[in-house]
Amino acid sequence: MTLKDFLNFLNKNTETIIEYTGNHFTLVLSAVIISLVIWVPVGLLLTKSDKWAARVLGLANTIFCIPSLSMFAILVTIPAFGLGRKSALFALILYAMMPLIRSVYDGAKNVDRSVIEAARGMGMSTARILREILVPLGMPIIFAGFRVTVVMTTGIAAIATYIGERNLGRFISEGLIRSNTPMMVTGALIISVIAIGLDTILGLIEKSIVPKGLRINR
């Protein structure tokens, strides 16, 4: 395989590449949005009870350990899910549980107790403390979790090609079956570039949203 093969493949298959990339992004985007809607409130709720926090984080940890291919395979055997987007989405949401809940919980727990007390002393309601103190001050840690979730979801979404998703992973799976190296390498490179790009961009945002006083000097 040479550079020429690679460019040739890109040229001939531009439409497919765009279609697969689009599919990839819609899957990742919907998974991340649903995960945020579900897991951020759960993470915040868990700061109320240490007992439940330990249980739920333990469960999330266990789920996170399950190999992604195994997770997809297990979901496929459940009739309600079957092959396709429903299984893929559900698995991705389950994986996002660990990084999101963990970071929201840690972020909110890390906020200095005295700041919260001061806010309460000023007469702030619990909801306002949450909105104006816990979330902004916990943001750096929460955002780090968000970054991990996005990059991880992009990677795992590629594996969903084995349960019928038509996304960038398809180039790799098809390329392997047909021993079409340019196809496989193109797929792998596109996914890698997207994942590294997302990681870098989110990393830059992560640095810029940390309040000055909270920055750690290295």
Added chain:
Amino acid sequence: MSWENFRFALFEKAPEALFEHSMIVVITITIAILISVPLGVLLTRPKYKGLGLVTLNVLNVLQAIPGLAIIALALPILGLGMKPAVVALLFQSLLPIVRNTIAGLIGVSPDVKEAACGMGMSQRRILLEVEIPLAMPIILSGIRTATVYVVSIGTLAALIGAGGLGNLIMGGLALFRPEYLLVGAGLGAIMAITLERSLSYLERRITPPGMRVS
């Protein structure tokens, strides 16, 4: 679903796949530890401190590459079989261990090191008898992360002919035999969870009582 298929998958196919999978994990993690821990130690020595950030950044980028992509990239370069799979997995299991080794060693309180120095310990002895034992829980937690990762991506190694539990899952998906899927996926999940649990137990055991975070 049939009992016949299930039994065949569990008793005829699974033992070999499980053995291959364990081999991949054990070999990869052993090599990863042998590379990463010395690398982490080296990067915390005053002489090489400047290299630390660069190395971490490079490993960070490698870590962001999705597992499926790294397996796919290994094939044209390294060929089929278990060796390419191990090399591919190795690339991504280095980061957690190196990062945690560095974090653990930096976290050792300077007072303790100074006390050891004042007692007349050589640099070498300080490293072996003070720094590494104190950093061990954190290093071990990096090893745990890497292990779970290798078990997980190891299922994809079947794609480039390394065998393992991925073979059962891929076979199950191709033939649509749910029994194969359940056996392969279930064993993979059990393996990952068991390793995670036992390593975190070990981690807790070797943490000195005074250092435990409640």
